[in-house]
Amino acid sequence: MGEAGCDVRDIEEAANILVNARHAIAFTGAGISTESGIPDFRGPQGLWKQYSPEIATIDYFLQHPKEFWLFYRMRMSTLFTAKPNRAHRALAELESMGVIKAVITQNVDGLHQAAGSKNVIELHGTMRRAVCIACGRAYPMDVVTRKIDSGQVPPLCDECGGVLKPDTVLFGEPVKDFDRARELAMISDAVLVVGSSLTVYPAAYIPLFVKEMGGKVIIINMEPTELDYIADVNIRCKAGDAMEKLLEKIIEMRKQGTTVTQ
Ligand SMILES: [Zn+2]
Missing domain, CATH: 3.40.50.1220 (TPP-binding domain)
Incomplete structure (x- = not known):
């Protein structure tokens, strides 16, 4: 070939x-x-050359939801403007x-x-949505982005006050x-x-x-x-x-x- x-x-x-x-x-x-x-995170110019993949693990998210969301918010700016x-x-x-x-x-x-x-x-999973880790309620990502941009980091569930997590599969999740x-x-x-x-x-x-x-x-x-x-x-x-x-x-x-x- x-x-x-x-x-x-x-x-x-x-x-x-x-x-x-x-x-x-x-x-x-x-x-x-x-x-x-959208950069291939694993490629030579990939995200994991600049950041430790640890930041995308479920353990990191649970322990440092604020740092996680600040990183994720930045990553989302590229993804949200992307067109098919x-x-x-x-x-x-x-x-x-x-x-x-x-x-x-x-x-x-x-x-x-x-x-x-x-x-x-x-x-x-999808980054177009986030879910509450306590009650499972789903939120469109633009709602979550507004929460973050108005200073609520990590973003919280309106129903139960639980922490929201992007509906993507983090390292360590099935x-x-x-x-x-x-x-x-x-x-x-x-x-x-x-x-x-x-x-x-x-x-x-x-x-x-x-x-x-x-x-x-x-x-x-x-x-x-x-x-x-x-x-x-x-x-x-x-x-x-x-x-x-x-x-x-x-x-x-x-x-x-x-x-x-x-
Ligand atoms: Zn909730």
């Missing part, structure tokens, strides 16, 4: 798999949101065409929904909706991985489940991933380029009604 870039044959092969799939899903990671200006990019939009389009049945994501930015994706499983994601993976005969290096578990089990059940695996990622060896197609280029080309190809194949079966 090497420096394959957006190889036309790879795109064709991926399109062919998706068009012929009975139940295809997408699995996405930070790499799909980098074109939206062409990769998110192409994926939403594939869902509306019925080609992709669901998106399982490791991202917490909410950009899939903003792009129009309907069936989204957020394994690591992922969300994993059973539902696994069930979806088990009934899928294709998975389109976009922008994940597939190093974070249990999330990275999703493509493995599809493969184990005899399904096809397509990986779109700039860098080599941990699971390249299980992929039927590896597309090593920008998520936006690859997804635009893939969508074009699928639309073209459907128009012609000529799908190449292998």
